[in-house]
Amino acid sequence: TCALTSTITASQAACKKVVIKNIYKRFPEKENQDKCKEYVTQLKTQAFLDNPLLHRLVRKEFHRGHSWVKNQIVYQQVGYKCQRISRNTYQLELAGLTRGKRNKIVVKSNRNIKGQIRLIYNQILQRFEIHFLVDHGTVEIPPERQSVGVDxxxxxxLYxxxxxxxxxxLGKVITKKSDRICAKNRNRGKLWALHRKLEKLDxxxxxxxxxxxxxRKTENRRYRRNQSELTAIIGAASKSLFNGESLKVFAEDLTQPIKNKRQSKAVSRKLNSWIKGVMRDSLQKWANWTGSVVTEIQPSYTSQIDFRNGTLLGKRTGDNFTGFDGVVLQADYNAAKNILARGTDFEITRYMNKTEVQAVLLRRTARCLKGMGLSxxxxVELGWLDSKHSKTQAFKQLLIEI
Known part of the structure; x- marks a missing residue:
């Protein structure tokens, strides 16, 4: 029952997050901000049921519980007995279909198995797994947390x-895995062609x-090993970031796919292997363990802003960001400082689109240039500002106003 309740709660939270994004996309104008905030407030209570728009959006996005899972069963504490055989080996006696007769299985675990457990038969690995909750103790949360931006x-x-x-x-491991799979699949394509050719001849x-x-048996095993290696690197990175402290972390919201970005097939293939979701889950897991808070921000242009003045005056080239004054900064460090600043930026909200963010940044850039007696x-002529911004409506509007 507890597992079912938590699953429903998580599904409702995910639904609300999607609905909030849709609301801000539906009413992007600045004068509709109060209306959007009112809708978000209604979503937190049952008041949205009386609002036809919100009711329709929630019904569209909420995925109701339908399950056809046949490979697992939940046992309460009275439904099994656990006996320790050796240091990391336990024997479980589980209640079966025959009254008075229990099924014995031996499992490896570094923790004593107790409380509610979930017995799962992993069809891919052809083995049984025991899932159970572990008490990691309580965390003392300080009155004030140190704020950190993460790129x-x-x-x-993470930086x-x-x-x-x-x-x-991390990049070397992802590239090596991606190149290996690409070469493997090219060879498999040739074998598939030979197989089809010989179907009638031989x-x-x-x-x-x-x-x-x-x-796919060997390849699936190798793929799982690669994924475990990547997950271990990301987990170690998250652990190193928090270092046992309670922090307030600001990170990019990278749930939306990158659109309108021209890149080679090789780059696209490597970026598809970039496991952004694992990074997000790892940060949240370590935040829960250390009593920290992770806040996601709007990611647009965080790597193209000079954190010293908050403007678009500068250019990123590889791992370097060169400001308009010639000062060279480490690009990831510069992006992390911008993310930290955006975490407390009330003018740029999380659900704004890229065009709105660009308009805000261009206004700030124009004010900075005006103080220097420039436009x-x-x-753009001096090469301080990327010429792509001059094609936007916000740029042309600012030229008229100034």
Missing amino acids: KGYTEA DSKGQAHGEG PAKSARILKNNLT LLDA
Whole structure:
């Protein structure tokens, strides 16, 4: 019952988050901000049932509970007995279908198994697993938490606003895995073509190729091993970031796919292997263990702003960010400082779209240039401001106003 309740609660929370995004997309204008806030307040109570718009959006996004799971069963404490055999080996006696007779299984665990457990038969690995809750104790939360901005990267997992990199070597592991899978699949494509060619000419050889060379058993095992390695690097990075302290972490909301970005097939393939969701879950897990809070912010242009003045005057090239005054900053450190600043920026909210964020940043850039006696066009001619911004409506509007 507790597991079912927590699942429903998580589903409702996910639904509310999607509905809030849809509300801000539906009413993007600045004069509708009060209306959006009112809708968000109604979502937190049952008041949304009386609002036709909110009721319709919730019904559309909420995924009701339907389950056809047949590979697991939940046992309460009275439904099994646990006996320790050796240091990390336990024997479980589980209630079965026959009255008075229990089924014995031996499992490996570094913790004593107690309380409600979930027995799951893993169909991929062909084994039984025991899932249970572990009490990690209580966490003392200080009255004030230190604020830290975190930039999620490819080369290293995390880079904080203190100038520390966490999870170095992540990019090399992802690239190696991606290249290996690409080369493997190219060879498999040739074998598939040979298999289809021989289906009529030599059926026996075609069947041998299909059986011995085109199965997924070995590749699936290797893929799981690669994923475990990546998860371990990200977990170690998150642990290093918090370091047992209670922090207030600001991180990018990377749930939305990157659109309108031209890149090669090789780059797209490597970025598809970039496990952003694992980073998000790992940060949240360690935040829960240390009593920290993770707040996600709008990620647009965080790597293209100079954190010293909060403007778009500068250019990122690889791992370096060069300001308009010629000062070279570490690009990930600069992005982490911008993320930290955006965490307390009331003008740029999490659910604003990229165009609105760009308009706000251009206004700030224009004010900064005005103090130096220059305009946005001057900044473009001097190479301080990227010329792509001059094509936007916000840029043209600012030229008229100034």
